[in-house]
Amino acid sequence: MSELTRLTLAAARDGLRAGKFSATELAAAFNDAIVAGNRTLNAFVLPTPERALAMARASERRLARGEARPLEGLPLGIKDLYCTKDVRTTACSRILEGFIPTYESTVTQNLWDCGAVLLGKLNNDEFAMGSSTETSCFGPTVNPWRRRESNRPLVPGGSSGGSAAAVAADLCLGATATDTGGSIRQPAAVTGTVGIKPTYGRCSRWGIVAFASSLDQAGPIAKTVRDAAILLRHMASADAKDSTSLDLPVPDYEAAVGGSIKGLRVGVPQQYRIAGMAQEIEDLWQSGIRWLEAGGASVTHVSLPHTKYALPAYYIVAPAECSSNLARYDGVRYGLRKPGSDVIDSYETTRAAGFGPEVRRRVLIGTYVLSAGYYDAYYIKAQKVRTLVKRDFDEVFRHVDVLLTPTTPGPAFGIGEVSGDPLQMYLNDVFTVTVNMAGLPGISVPAGLSREGTPLGLQLIGRPLDEETLFRAGQVIEDAAGRLTAPQRWWA
Amino acid sequence: MHVDEAAVRRMARLARIKVTDAEASALQAELSAILDWIRQLEEVDTSNVAPMTRVVDTALKMRQDEVTDGDMCEAILRNAPMHERRFFVVPKVIE
Numbered sequence: 298m299s300e301l302t303r304l305t306l307a308a309a310r311d312g313l314r315a316g317k318f319s320a321t322e323l324a325a326a327f328n329d330a331i332v333a334g335n336r337t338l339n340a341f342v343l344p345t346p347e348r349a350l351a352m353a354r355a356s357e358r359r360l361a362r363g364e365a366r367p368l369e370g371l372p373l374g375i376k377d378l379y380c381t382k383d384v385r386t387t388a389c390s391r392i393l394e395g396f397i398p399t400y401e402s403t404v405t406q407n408l409w410d411c412g413a414v415l416l417g418k419l420n421n422d423e424f425a426m427g428s429s430t431e432t433s434c435f436g437p438t439v440n441p442w443r444r445r446e447s448n449r450p451l452v453p454g455g456s457s458g459g460s461a462a463a464v465a466a467d468l469c470l471g472a473t474a475t476d477t478g479g480s481i482r483q484p485a486a487v488t489g490t491v492g493i494k495p496t497y498g499r500c501s502r503w504g505i506v507a508f509a510s511s512l513d514q515a516g517p518i519a520k521t522v523r524d525a526a527i528l529l530r531h532m533a534s535a536d537a538k539d540s541t542s543l544d545l546p547v548p549d550y551e552a553a554v555g556g557s558i559k560g561l562r563v564g565v566p567q568q569y570r571i572a573g574m575a576q577e578i579e580d581l582w583q584s585g586i587r588w589l590e591a592g593g594a595s596v597t598h599v600s601l602p603h604t605k606y607a608l609p610a611y612y613i614v615a616p617a618e619c620s621s622n623l624a625r626y627d628g629v630r631y632g633l634r635k636p637g638s639d640v641i642d643s644y645e646t647t648r649a650a651g652f653g654p655e656v657r658r659r660v661l662i663g664t665y666v667l668s669a670g671y672y673d674a675y676y677i678k679a680q681k682v683r684t685l686v687k688r689d690f691d692e693v694f695r696h697v698d699v700l701l702t703p704t705t706p707g708p709a710f711g712i713g714e715v716s717g718d719p720l721q722m723y724l725n726d727v728f729t730v731t732v733n734m735a736g737l738p739g740i741s742v743p744a745g746l747s748r749e750g751t752p753l754g755l756q757l758i759g760r761p762l763d764e765e766t767l768f769r770a771g772q773v774i775e776d777a778a779g780r781l782t783a784p785q786r787w788w789a
Numbered sequence: 790m791h792v793d794e795a796a797v798r799r800m801a802r803l804a805r806i807k808v809t810d811a812e813a814s815a816l817q818a819e820l821s822a823i824l825d826w827i828r829q830l831e832e833v834d835t836s837n838v839a840p841m842t843r844v845v846d847t848a849l850k851m852r853q854d855e856v857t858d859g860d861m862c863e864a865i866l867r868n869a870p871m872h873e874r875r876f877f878v879v880p881k882v883i884e
Contacts, residue, residue, distance in 0.1 A: 399864040497844040511844065540850050541843075609827045620804060627805065629877050631868035639883040645807035657806055661797070661816065662823060664804040675827070680840030682833050687841060719819060720826055736844025761845055 301326040302467040306371055306524040309470055313360060313370045320360060320370030320414070324353035327372045327416050331468050333789040340453075340463040342377055342435045343385055344417035352414040359412065367531055369412030374469035376460050377418040378425055379405050379515075380504040384415070388506040389433040390423045392651025393632045402504025403536045404473060404515045411531045416469050420459030423653045424623065425475055425508045428483055428725040430458025431716045432655045440488055440709050441466040441783045445750035451709040454484030454725075460518045461488040466788060471519040471528050475505060477512045478611055479704075479729025482741035485518050486704035486754025489743045489781030491525045491771070492518040496761045497736035498543040500529075501536035509618035510541075512611075512733040521780065522742060522771040526550035529764065545762070553765035554772050559593030561770060564697035568604035569728055571706065578703045578753070581745050585701050585755045588777035589770060599697060601689040606682050607731040612723060613666050613679035614734070619656075620663025626651060658719060687735040694760050699770055702728050704754035708747035732758050740767040742774045743781040752781050792821045 301323055304312065312318055328346040335341050349372060356370035380386050380398035387393040401409070409415070422432040429452040431437045438458045440451040442465065453462040457474030461484035464472050474481045476494035485492025493516045500515035507513060517528035530550045536542040565586065570579070586596050628634030628647035635650045637643030652660065666675035693700070706727060715722050732739035738761070741754040755774055759767045797816050801808040808816065862875050871878040 396868055399861075399867055498847070537850075537852070543845065543847065544850070603833065606830055606833055609830055612823065613827055613830075624805075628870060629879055630865075632870070634870035637880055640880045641805070641882075642807075643880045644805040645801075648805055649807035652806065658816070658819060658823075660804050660806065661800045662820060664800045665792070665796070665820070665824070668800070668803065677840050678830055678835060680842070681835035681838040682830055683841040684838050685833065685835070687844070720822060 299326060299330065302330045304470070305520050306470040306527060307521070309371055310368070314365060320353040320356040321350060323370060324349045324372050324414055327469060330789065331416065334466055334468060337439065337788040338441065338462055338466055338468070339436055339438045340420055340459045340466065340468055341374065341417040342387070342389065342420045342459065345384060345415055348384070349414050349416050356412050356414065366410070366412035368408060370414060371412070371470050372414040372416045373408060374416050374419045374460060374463045374472040375405055376421050376457055376472065376474050378421055378475050378506045379473060380506070381405055381415065381418065384418065386418065387434070388424050389421050389435055390651065390653065390656065391434045391633055392626045392648070396631050400504060403501035403534065403538060404505065404532045407531055407534055408473070419463055419472055422456035422458070423656050424506065424619070425456040425477055425480055426619070426655050426659055427455040428479065428722055429716065430455040431712065432653050434653065437712050438462045439712070439788070441788060442488060442709065442751050443787070450712045451751065452487070452712055454487040454709065456480040457484045457518060461485055461490055461492070464488070464490045464518050464520055465783060471517055471524055473515060473532065474518045475513055475515050476733065477508050477615060478733055479726045481516045481518060482704050482729050482739055482754070482756060483725060485741045486743070487709035487752060489752035489783070490518050490520060491522050491740065491742055492516065493525050493529055493740040493764065493767065494732065494738065495529060495533060495764055496543070496738045498541050499738070499762070499764070500533045501539040501542045503536055503538040507622040509615040510622060511618060512615060514733070522768055522775045523551060523554045525740070526554050526768045548765060550764060550768055553768045556769040557593065558589065558770050558773055561589070561594040561699065561766070562697040563589050563594045563596045564599035564693055564700045565596060566599050566601045566604065566693070566700055566702060568601050569702040571727065575707060577747055578706065581753050581755060582701070582703055585744060585774060588774055589701065591777070592773040594770070597697065599693045599700070601693060601731070603682065603685045603689050604731060607686045607734050608723065608727055610679040610682040610686070611726070611730040611734055612662070613675050614683065616659040616663035617667050617676050618663070620660045620667065623656070623660055655719070683734050686731055690735045690737060698760070699766050700758040702756045702758065704728060704741040704756040708749060708751040708753055728756060737761060738764045738767055740771050742771045742778070744774055744778045746781070792817055792824060
């Protein structure tokens with residue numbers, strides 16, 4: 298029954314309702330696929346096959362009674378940053394070793410309330426800090442895509458690398474992920490999947506392990522634009538438990554998919570054309586422009602003057618916020634505890650043992666930029682630059698409806714190729730952080746292959762709360778580019 | 790921005806993360822490089838710009854000041870590395 302795992306989420310939904318196969322068959326097919334492929338790919342850090350089957354059986358009863366909820370019986374993977382009740386959640390950090398939440402995150406509760414099935418927890422960079430999933434305490438996830446004629450393991454991007462790899466390898470129908478500086482869009486781009494980071498506040502952050510509270514957003518990674526629209530619709534909600542959650546109804550995003558883009562005004566920001574950019578990225582961008590024009594859109598060049606400052610500003614704001622959010626991990630109430638001569642020594646020893654090098658680096662930078670004497674020069678300065686970055690977008694959105702950019706400066710690199718150089722790693726976020734800094738929605742859609750035969754994505758950036766335009770324009774790109782699926786299933 | 794080892798140790802103390810001598814030395818180089826790169830923000834004129842405090846223009850939600858939750862001692866203590874009756878247990882504080 299392995300053909301079931303190749304279905305899109307929408308097709309599986311329709312197939313279940315039409316009685317073509319059962320929910321337990323579907324869950325079992327994915328459980329088998331995970332057994333066969335996860336040892337190699339390391340996408341799941343905790344498969345939950347029994348729970349999946351139990352949930353599938355409950356879905357089967359509902360389907361039989363004609364009481365199917367929107368995601369009834371659909372098996373999903375959940376990034377290990379989301380607290381799942383009674384299911385181990387670690388943020389892929391040693392400091393949360395063995396943590397079993399006694400509560401469910403709002404986003405995942407929304408999915409279970411819709412009848413979705415939990416296949417397991419997915420790998421990510423520790424505390425969502427990274428662009429390659431190499432900082433996970435569970436080891437890296439391997440990209441299901443390989444360079445032509447090469448066996449070299451590639452990264453699936455990060456921080457939601459487990460989510461992206463699992464979707465690309467058909468180990469789940471779709472996955473939840475989070476995005477603080479690009480962690481949904483960049484892994485989606487380098488694995489040939491669709492990833493959307495919605496407007497800040499669209500999804501509740503309650504129960505999601507916090508990294509940078511003014512930047513974090515939950516969103517789906519899926520096989521198609523339609524699948525991403527379906528998932529986002531049910532992940533999003535107004536939530537009284539998250540005071541930054543927007544009190545606004547969630548549109549039927551699936552209804553926007555397939556809509557016409559005639560008359561849509563698309564902006565191409567010149568500052569995203571960086572010096573030394575590979576020709577293949579430029580070519581991909583030009584293809585995107587042609588496809589949107591063929592759909593009836595008009596394309597103009599626009600200017601976002603403060604673009605280049607968004608990345609350094611992000612690397613002040615995000616570490617600052619993370620240093621505050623990670624202060625809670627001290628070995629007292631949960632997670633790892635190392636003994637110490639007194640309570641302070643216990644904190645220091647626990648945190649040194651529990652945090653990996655990238656997390657430690659960012660907590661220290663954050664502590665530095667927030668410390669007395671430096672707060673104005675760094676943190677306040679970065680927040681002012683952030684206002685300018687947002688203002689650039691506000692200005693541009695007076696004349697265009699959506700922006701088109703590449704998602705990443707290049708395709709997936711090899712595991713270990715960049716991890717020795719933090720600054721080099723940070724540059725992977727150059728096209729994506731601006732969107733988090735401005736709180737806007739952004740989607741990455743697979744658009745073509747690199748010279749090496751690995752996926753590349755195009756990014757669409759929208760006005761606040763205009764995810765519908767992203768799905769509409771995203772579908773046009775998907776129709777033109779076609780779906781990208783890894784040529785060989787070498788992992789199973 | 791040159792960050793010296795004393796600064797690294799000060800930050801490590803503030804962040805409550807123990808750092809060995811070898812680590813402090815490596816961190817000094819790494820953090821200096823990152824903070825150096827960040828300095829390009831000085832090129833931006835922000836003299837009449839307010840710092841961004843929220844991304845979407847909404848007021849913070851308010852609620853009635855009443856107790857609507859709690860009484861879940863067992864759940865709160867369930868993941869504690871060490872606990873006794875209704876308390877988390879920690880090594881003592883030395884003044």
